[in-house]
Amino acid sequence: MQIYLPIADLPVNVFVILAMGLAVGFISGMFGIGGGFLMTPLLIFLGITPAVAVASVTSHIAASSMSGAISYWRRRAIDLALAFMLLAGGIVGTAFGVWLFTTLRAIGQLDITIGVSYVLLLGIVGALMVTESVRAIIRVRQGKPVELRRPGSHTWIHGLPLKVRFKRSRIYISAIPVWGIGFFIGFIGAVMGIGGGFLLVPLLIYVLRVPTATVIGTSMVLTLITMASATVMHAATNHLVDALLALILMVGGVIGAQFGARAGQKMSGERLRLLLGLLVLAVGIRFALDLVVSPENIYSIRPLDTNL
Amino acid sequence: MRARAPFMLAVLLALLGASVVPAAGERLVVSLSNHRVMITSNFVGDELVLFGGIEQDQSSHPRRGGYDIVVTVAGPAQSMVTFRKSRMLGIWVNADSREFENAPAYLAVLSNRPLDAIANAETLRRLQLGLDNIPLPQRASVNIADSSSDDPFRLAFIKIKTDHGLYREVSNGVTFLAPALFRASIPLPAEVPVGTYEVDVRLFADGTQIARAPAPFEVYKSGFEQVVTVAARDHGFLYGLGTSLMAVLTGWFASVVFRRD
Numbered sequence: 001m002q003i004y005l006p007i008a009d010l011p012v013n014v015f016v017i018l019a020m021g022l023a024v025g026f027i028s029g030m031f032g033i034g035g036g037f038l039m040t041p042l043l044i045f046l047g048i049t050p051a052v053a054v055a056s057v058t059s060h061i062a063a064s065s066m067s068g069a070i071s072y073w074r075r076r077a078i079d080l081a082l083a084f085m086l087l088a089g090g091i092v093g094t095a096f097g098v099w100l101f102t103t104l105r106a107i108g109q110l111d112i113t114i115g116v117s118y119v120l121l122l123g124i125v126g127a128l129m130v131t132e133s134v135r136a137i138i139r140v141r142q143g144k145p146v147e148l149r150r151p152g153s154h155t156w157i158h159g160l161p162l163k164v165r166f167k168r169s170r171i172y173i174s175a176i177p178v179w180g181i182g183f184f185i186g187f188i189g190a191v192m193g194i195g196g197g198f199l200l201v202p203l204l205i206y207v208l209r210v211p212t213a214t215v216i217g218t219s220m221v222l223t224l225i226t227m228a229s230a231t232v233m234h235a236a237t238n239h240l241v242d243a244l245l246a247l248i249l250m251v252g253g254v255i256g257a258q259f260g261a262r263a264g265q266k267m268s269g270e271r272l273r274l275l276l277g278l279l280v281l282a283v284g285i286r287f288a289l290d291l292v293v294s295p296e297n298i299y300s301i302r303p304l305d306t307n308l
Numbered sequence: 309m310r311a312r313a314p315f316m317l318a319v320l321l322a323l324l325g326a327s328v329v330p331a332a333g334e335r336l337v338v339s340l341s342n343h344r345v346m347i348t349s350n351f352v353g354d355e356l357v358l359f360g361g362i363e364q365d366q367s368s369h370p371r372r373g374g375y376d377i378v379v380t381v382a383g384p385a386q387s388m389v390t391f392r393k394s395r396m397l398g399i400w401v402n403a404d405s406r407e408f409e410n411a412p413a414y415l416a417v418l419s420n421r422p423l424d425a426i427a428n429a430e431t432l433r434r435l436q437l438g439l440d441n442i443p444l445p446q447r448a449s450v451n452i453a454d455s456s457s458d459d460p461f462r463l464a465f466i467k468i469k470t471d472h473g474l475y476r477e478v479s480n481g482v483t484f485l486a487p488a489l490f491r492a493s494i495p496l497p498a499e500v501p502v503g504t505y506e507v508d509v510r511l512f513a514d515g516t517q518i519a520r521a522p523a524p525f526e527v528y529k530s531g532f533e534q535v536v537t538v539a540a541r542d543h544g545f546l547y548g549l550g551t552s553l554m555a556v557l558t559g560w561f562a563s564v565v566f567r568r569d
Contacts, residue, residue, distance in 0.1 A: 004351040004498070006529065006536035011352050011498045047499070059555045066559025074567075112401045224559075228552040235548025239540045243551050250555055254562030291399040298394070299464030304387040304407055 007242035008052045014248055016046070021060060021252020028253070029068040029260025030267075031276045032216030033197030034061035034223045037122075037283055039249070048245070049302070055234035056242045058227045060249035061195055065224035067254035071261045072217030079168035079214050083221040085175060086200075089182025090226060096183075097190025104191075114192055115291050121188070121199065122284025129202055129277025136270040169214045177207060189226065197223050198280050205273065212269035216261075334375075335363040336521040338509045345496060345527045353498040358523060360509060362488040376419065376426040376512040377482045378437055379492050383414025383474075383527075384503025390465045406461040407447040413501040414474050415442060418481025418492045427515045435510070435517060439466055439477045473497040502527050 002011045020042050028035035036057050043053035072078050104113050160174030181203050185196040200219050204210040210218070235241040264272060338360040345354050362375055387409050391402040419426060423438045433441050444462055456462075469475035474497065482492040494507070504526050511519040529537055539547045 002350065002352050004347060004349050004533060006533040007540055009499065009501065011350075059551045062552060063555035063559040066556050067562040068559075070560060070563035112396070112399070115399070115401065224556075228555065231552045231555065232545065232548035235540065235551060236545040239544050239547075241540065241548060241551055243536055243540070243547070243554070246551055247554065247558075250558045254559050255566070257559075258562055258566040291401075293400075294395075295393055295400055297464075297468075298400075299390055299392055299461070299468065300402070301388050301390050301465055301468050304389050 003244070003248075005048075005242050005245050007240060008048045008056075008245055010047055012046060012048075012245070017245065017248045018252040021249040022256040023252075024060075025064045025067075025253035025256025026260035026263070027256075027279070028061070028064045028197070029071075029257030029262075030264035031198075031260075031272065031279075032068065032201055032219040032223075032264075033276070034065065034195030034227060035197075036061050036195045037198060043245075048242075051238065052240045052242055052245075055231075055238055055240040056245045056249070058195075058230040058234060059241065059243075059246040060253050062224055062227040062231060063246075063250035064253035064257040065220045065227060068257040068261045069217060069220040069224055071258060072220060075217075075265070076168070077213050078217035078221055079166050079210070080218075080221065081164075082166045082169060082178065082210070082214075083218045083225075085164070085178045086182035086185070086218075086222055087225060089179035089184075090186035090189075090222070093183035093186025093188075094190045094226075095186075097187040100187075101191050115287065117188075118192060119284055119288045119291060122280050122287065125199060125202055126277050126279075126281025126284050128206075129273055130281060132206070133270045133274035133277055137274065140268075140270065166210075169210045169218075171208065171210060173208055181207065185222075186226075195223050195227055198276070201276065202273075212272060213265075216264065333365050334511060334513070334519050335365070336509055336511050336519040337361045337363060338507075338521045338523045340507065340523050340525055343525045345500075345525060347502065347527065347529045347533055348531055349533060351498065351533075353500070354496045356494040356496065356525065358492045358494060358507065358509070360490050360492075360521070362490075362511060362519075364488065371513040373514050374487065375484075376421065377484075377490050377492070378423065378426060378510045378512065379416075379418040379482060379494075380437065380506075380508045380510075381414065381416040381418070381494050382412040382506045382508070384412070384501055384505070385410035386413040386501065387411070388465065390461045390468075392461065392464070408462075408465060409445045409447055411444050411465070412442070413503070414496075414505065415439070415469070415476075416481070416494060417442075417477045418494070419479055420482040420484060420490065422479040423477070426512050427517070431515065431517070437510070439470075439475060472499060474499065496527070500527055502529055 001014045003014050004011045020039065024035040024039045024042075027033070027038065039057045039060065040050070040053050043057065044050055069078065160176050162175045163172055164175050164178075165172045181200070184203075185200050188194070188199060189196040197219050200222065201215055204215045204219065205212060231241060338358060341357040341359075345356065358379060360377065387407060388411055390406050390408065392404040393400045394403040396403060417423070417438050423432055427435075427437075432438055436443055444465065446459075446461065466475055473495070476495070482490055484490045504524060507523040507525065509521045509523060510517050528534075
């Protein structure tokens with residue numbers, strides 16, 4: 001069934017969009033990531049312009065995060081204090097990122113910066129997660145004692161001042177790295193146009209040693225707030241949010257997120273980290289191929305005066 | 309003024325080296341099947357039909373080569389950037405770009421036989437007919453100049469637009485139903501931009517243009533499509549709030565519906 005999208009200015013098959021929303025929603029519910037880094041390329045592949053795709057995906061991410069967050073909330077797996085402290089750092093980071101974005105665009109180095117940082121980030125984060133979780137799984141197989149939600153020992157991060165107790169996550173940690181991570185995620189999100197969930201989840205797990213169970217719910221609350229505000233900002237400045245496209249994606253996304261959240265809670269922490277690591281690595285490799293493999297057509301066109 | 313026009317034309321054609329000065333006796337009458345193409349939620353593209361007749365009066369004499377018709381449909385102007393990737397330090401980046409200022413977002417050149425059979429290259433270039441001759445002013449840093457027809461950026465731009473079905477040159481797009489009666493179908497793919505489209509119908513005989521007629525039409529959004537477009541454009545902040553609220557409600561609704569515990 002074809003339907004014409006009012007802002008994207010082209011007809012799409014409703015069921016294709018619905019299925020895409022469902023699939024990405026499942027992944028986002030399972031891992032507590034927004035899934036924008038998966039959805040945006042899919043929409044661009046359908047012929048939707050990058051600017052409209054990015055702007056509309058934000059509201060889809062907000063919807064699946066909301067759906068997932070409620071289900072984690074009922075299971076008491078959300079650390080609100082941690083979420084809001086991350087958000088505080090995130091706002092400053094976003095402002096700084098927007099500034100850098102504008103500067104890089106002005107000197108014409110934006111494309112290469114985004115391309116290379118995507119590959120580096122995804123590649124490094126993915127590889128680290130895969131090796132760590134494989135090691136953990138092997139340890140479990142060999143019957144050695146499971147390191148209870150604390151891979152590795154205490155590091156210098158735990159020696160920092162300004163300690164705060166996060167009751168839900170059962171961690172007692174300095175506020176400085178929490179703000180720092182929030183700042184970094186906000187910064188990366190603004191420069192690269194991503195929600196940053198796939199970075200936030202491993203950072204919380206490995207740097208702050210937050211248990212995998214609360215990480216996902218907490219990350220979802222953060223994603224919900226940032227993506228809902230991003231939708232408003234995109235709509236107010238670029239006027240490129242396609243509400244109809246967003247609605248179809250959302251309906252698929254929220255249903256997918258429900259099943260994803262359930263599947264995620266049934267899985268062990270190591271296995272979940274391994275799967276997310278593989279996913280991140282795969283996307284990183286795809287972007288690396290884009291950069292390295294000779295393109296079919298070295299020319300591309302896009303309308304003037306859009307942000308992307 | 310009126311009396312001088314044919315004389316001026318004759319002089320002009322004589323200067324251009326035309327061997328026979330044609331008497332401008334023919335007149336073109338054209339009509340479109342629809343002057344307003346409406347985009348609704350089930351729009352998947354459309355096709356307009358253009359009908360035309362050639363009126364002859366006493367002064368017109370029979371043409372040995374018959375008539376030829378070239379229809380140029382140009383959509384609303386849109387500024388575009390064409391990027392060219394090249395390898396830098398082993399990775400492919402958009403290294404070079406050209407801005408095409410006010411290029412038509414849609415362009416169709418329809419004729420009853422190949423353009424080069426209708427008129428010579430010089431005439432086609434002067435009348436800006438065909439994808440090779442359409443003016444596409446481009447900007448490289450500060451200079452604006454019309455690109456030469458073999459410019460790689462220009463060729464790439466036209467190729468990509470053609471692949472999307474937005475640019476086309478159809479040498480059998482005009483059919484003669486009778487010696488002085490023709491029809492042409494104008495295909496509008498689903499991605500056509502909204503705006504005013506200029507249709508320029510030109511009548512040729514013996515390699516020379518002898519008459520010309522316009523037939524503009526409009527593509528516009530209606531109903532739901534238009535409401536959303538206007539809301540997004542004029543009330544961006546409220547529209548964004550509404551979309552966010554929709555997201556939150558959809559998410560909440562799903563968690564209620566799928567609640568199992």
